[in-house]
Amino acid sequence: MSIMETPSACVHHLTHASTCGDQPWSPQRRERDPLSFATDDFTCLDEVDLFADLSPAEMEGLEQMVPERRFGPGELVFSQSEPVSALFVLKSGRVRVFRVAEDGKTLTLAILEPGAVFGEMLLVGQRMYENYAEAIEDSVICQLTVEDVERHLIADPRIALRIAKLLGDQVARLEERLTDLALRPLAARAAKTLLTLAESAPTTALSARLGHGGTIRITHEQLAGLLGATREGTSKVLSEFAAQGYIRQARGRITVKDSQGLRSTARTTS
């Protein structure tokens, strides 16, 4: 099933976007392969610390009515034509949350790993008009409807506190990124971002065995989206990092070799 057959994935509000499948900001659309999905590692709501305070019985109750959807690479999880009406939990795969300018350029707000929650703004009455989310790999996503949320979560003080913490972290991260973007050169931002990614996408058992500790799965273009820079500029600084021995590069993969070197680069101001 091609995503082209999913009309709701189209975005009709973009000024310069004429036809579906021709989105300048989503070049890597592919056919979907239903066989390659990961098996269910955990039920939707386990392992998500938003719900950590719930009793097993309560979890049970919630889980019953949580539908689960699958998305192929490039497929939109939500957009303006399909506005957020639910809280999403990423079960497997990876999702990119981003914004689009009128001229088609994008900024990536976050690249989410399994276990992440998104669409949280809905919980506090925000609308998220402007945000898009797309799968960048085959992904399985649970979604709680607004009603689920309102009835079971908002009312619960334990959950409300968790939500506040979640949002607090996010505020801190955003403030950091904002000041970095304003005050630091590209190289510094790139170094910092690599360090962050390297520790947030932690070493799996497999990658550790292969000596790939600190390996990030990301393309230059995706990284550029996070940095608020062009692909070319990003490639440039990455080459320099590689030349310095700070990192090693492969296609769609970057391995941090000298985090200390990156750290000092991250501190430069101009």
Add this chain to the structure above:
Amino acid sequence: MSIMETPSACVHHLTHASTCGDQPWSPQRRERDPLSFATDDFTCLDEVDLFADLSPAEMEGLEQMVPERRFGPGELVFSQSEPVSALFVLKSGRVRVFRVAEDGKTLTLAILEPGAVFGEMLLVGQRMYENYAEAIEDSVICQLTVEDVERHLIADPRIALRIAKLLGDQVARLEERLTDLALRPLAARAAKTLLTLAESAPTTALSARLGHGGTIRITHEQLAGLLGATREGTSKVLSEFAAQGYIRQARGRITVKDSQGLRSTARTTS
């Protein structure tokens, strides 16, 4: 009393900051004039919607133990040498929350008007290591200690929800600013910011009588700090706006004349 006599206002951690009162990021320090403080318009906790759900009795209880402090222009409310250990409520005056880079350049995160709450990150376990806050006018600020907060607020589900909403709004604003900074030219950001300021600092009875609706009290330099740009660059675009008739300028004051014109400028992408 000069702020020079307030040792705790000094910042010793900045790389290039040698002496107090010589902070490159805080050029407008002045003597403090105790007579010019506004009178108490409202008690600390009224009018702050964070506490809107509390009963009058509860409010009473809280208010009793809320100390109140006064700050003169340029005086630091908190900084790295005096880290956040409280929740602040701005009663009167105006406060700038900002960050400082190693080379002394700053980015303003927010300019707060009376009734605003800040230091909220503390509520959710964030540290705010990097944030500074300074009064830009004579200001009166109430501060709840950590203990006040933990005992009376965190536990209360109504408050927790308010906090979540507060942080949610903040996330939305930050995401917006981040994408604007990354994807939009200075002129567009400036226009947008002016519009936001014009409506967030609403028309007072006095200014309405004087026909000053939509007047913002801000210097080019302060605006530049918000935009992540230089004073010169900001002055340039403001001159252009004035030439277009979008705004009228006076010292430390900008009046929006043609919000429609600004809106269209704000939409430009490059």
Add this chain to the structure above:
DNA sequence: GCAGGTCTGCAATCCAGCGCACACTCGCGC
């Protein structure tokens, strides 16, 4: 009403990073 500091205007110069173009090469899919 005078003095000093703040705020704003202006111009010349410089430069990081963008835009564009293209060549290459890796590796996935067939």
Add this chain to the structure above:
DNA sequence: GCGCGAGTGTGCGCTGGATTGCAGACCTGC
């Protein structure tokens, strides 16, 4: 294993905006 497309290296002109330096205009306090 072969081919094609996604991912990457590179160069160069261009430009938005930073930098620097200064000059005048406006307040505010004395």
